[in-house]
Amino acid sequence: MALLRGLRGLSASQLACAPSTSRPSLRPARPIQPSYMCSTSSPDKQTEEMRQGQAEGREAQMTHGQGGNDGPPPHMSKIRSLYCKMCGKPMQLVQLPTADWRHRCTNQDECGFIDYVNPRMVVGAIAEHEGKILLCRRAIEPCLGKWTVPAGFMELNESSAQGAARETMEEAGANVEIVAPYCHWDIPVIGQAYILFRAKLLAPFTIQSETAESLESRLFKPADIPFQDIAFSSVSLALRYYLEDVEAKKWRVHHGVIEKKLGSAPNDPSTFQIKDLMSMEVL
Numbered sequence: 001m002a003l004l005r006g007l008r009g010l011s012a013s014q015l016a017c018a019p020s021t022s023r024p025s026l027r028p029a030r031p032i033q034p035s036y037m038c039s040t041s042s043p044d045k046q047t048e049e050m051r052q053g054q055a056e057g058r059e060a061q062m063t064h065g066q067g068g069n070d071g072p073p074p075h076m077s078k079i080r081s082l083y084c085k086m087c088g089k090p091m092q093l094v095q096l097p098t099a100d101w102r103h104r105c106t107n108q109d110e111c112g113f114i115d116y117v118n119p120r121m122v123v124g125a126i127a128e129h130e131g132k133i134l135l136c137r138r139a140i141e142p143c144l145g146k147w148t149v150p151a152g153f154m155e156l157n158e159s160s161a162q163g164a165a166r167e168t169m170e171e172a173g174a175n176v177e178i179v180a181p182y183c184h185w186d187i188p189v190i191g192q193a194y195i196l197f198r199a200k201l202l203a204p205f206t207i208q209s210e211t212a213e214s215l216e217s218r219l220f221k222p223a224d225i226p227f228q229d230i231a232f233s234s235v236s237l238a239l240r241y242y243l244e245d246v247e248a249k250k251w252r253v254h255h256g257v258i259e260k261k262l263g264s265a266p267n268d269p270s271t272f273q274i275k276d277l278m279s280m281e282v283l
């Protein structure tokens, strides 16, 4: 029978480490949403349209902010959606009849495109071989030079498990078998959700020492995992729980919400904590 066994109350400092030189709040977090600069207009016209779109957005907020409505939630105001990806006209932030706030094309008669922005899914693998864990040192920002498990944004037309295996091949040149789901973290403040799987290296058990995305990749004994140089809070937490499970000789699946200070460094343990943790033993 599955058993719920929570680890509530563990502080971030108990679960992750960061270099003592880390400086919170100086490095911006990954942007929540890219800017849609897809207009075919000239730069001058774009600037004018941008002003117009922003002005109309403010007007919409002000209009809807009156008469007892509180206006758009703060996270919607931070999303940059300036131009319509369908027709190139300015977008404006409006309240839909469903009461949701969305960016909608101002060209309502001919277009009316609504920009639905949803969280992004990151998928990855904690790949094991002979008791060691595969880690990659990042060759790209964010967290250039820090260690992580192979992981990246899920692509269209693939499953999360396929994405985890693909990322492992891309970042470490390693072929893996996905064994089981391991953890699912939500990080609402940056609009991301993580699914990490347990995996095993497949024959011939080779790892590419350097790839376009990794400065180096290698297998670490649990005791040698460089927690002070792990790239992301999500990965740091996953590895901590993974080692707990290895030591207990009992696998669990974990779900939790990582709360981060907006704008904080991705791996600074003083700026995040795990909440609503649910850890379930699996047979």
Ligand SMILES: [Zn+2]
Pocket (backbone or CB within 6 Å): 084, 085, 086, 087, 088, 089, 105, 106, 107, 111, 112, 113
């Ligand atoms: Zn449009």
